[in-house]
Amino acid sequence: MSPVDDDLVIGLPEMRLRPFVDRYIGYRERADVPLVRREPAGVFVVLILGWGAPLDVVDPRSAERGIERVDSFVAGTFDGWCTTRTVGVGEGVELLLTPLTARRVLGLPLAEVANRAVGLGQLPGGWLDRLRHRLADAACWPQRFALLDTALADRLVGAPTVDARLDWAWRRLVASGGRDGIGALATELGWSRRHLAARFREEVGLAPKTAARLLRFQQAHAALRGVSATTGLRPAGAVRAVDWAEVAVRCGYYDQSHLIRDFHQFAGTTPAALLAARSTA
Template identity: 60%
Template structure:
């Protein structure tokens, strides 16, 4: 059960890169397993409470066990978390370009992986300890501001053509084709795919699919869906599939199974959404 959730707004210089901080405290009386959906983003958790296990059902070696401070993703498949006890910390969701800039490393090294922060960067491990030592959220958020602002000074900018390609893809919700994207920035399709994957973790075609899924998944969470009795043949899902940019209902269902581990109708039930916003 979430007992505390505090949102912090980053310093102005950070807002092009960081949307918000989420400070949390959660009490889990017994083991709780959650499914976390795939996403073309990086999740940074700087926690100091009881640890979690994070597993990828496709490959055990991609997860992390007994971790309370970790980096996850980007992921092109769903994962599961298992935890109990008291979890406390700060979560930051980063777009791939923001993570590339702030971490100072190509996301190809993080794709489809969860890694404890002390295995990724010493400054993240030190930051976690500093946050744990602060008595309140305002002081923790100020420490985050200071650390992340210092990273902007210490790291090189993201390649401008890759950044333009990401923004174009993101702005279209994944609707721009890779060939058109390559033409727009003046690279070959192959060169764009290789560089994009190296720097942002996943190839542009996969990112386009994930961006479309993320929008559909977020919409699913906000929409009051038709009751099954009023939609006996499931025709409402065909309409939603078209509205969300899928070829048909089968296409929508396949993508949701791959990225969320369940069809959209199952996820629409109360309490079925993961803690990962997609």
């Protein structure tokens, strides 16, 4: 038996939910010794609905941003890396939500959970905690995914929509991979740059400039996993063959130094070190 055994099940939401949730990740993980993972920053919201061994979330910048001994939590949009630690058998479902979807699902502005891991008991309504118990009691993963479909659809139907102008600005930023200028977006909206920044901080949890940096970082980080076919990366293991300057340009960076700076801030290490670790895993 290996120190860590993983069992992952991917579920696809029903069609009407796919504009909001791309997939459900069911997991059952046994760690015989303490398992510590470094989690990169991201302009998305992590929702864990679990019922197994508890874990700790630690942000090295501040103990108050983390949480201890929980099996379920929400981690808001975050602009720095953190670590998770667990031991035992953990089981649950993970969802990655875009900020404006999370704003509707959670029923609160993301400024309230940005750069924080928050237990379900701190969220309004208590519906997520009730859903967690129903998921734990379900007999199989298809039943759990069906419960998620129903709960999320009901939640989204009853939730107020977000400001269409903010939604447009977010979609433009995503479509450009974080390359669109913030000033140009504000001008097209007829807003001041300061007003756009204030709306982003309140509803997305981060300033638009930071969100743009994270979108570029996420593209580069995904490239290391072979997700993007346009980055010029060679197969894992050929670490020295990677043209990091080319990767930087294709992911929207000015140069290689900016790429490395963002990896230090958002992943806590360099892209070369991450790729080397994966090639020897």
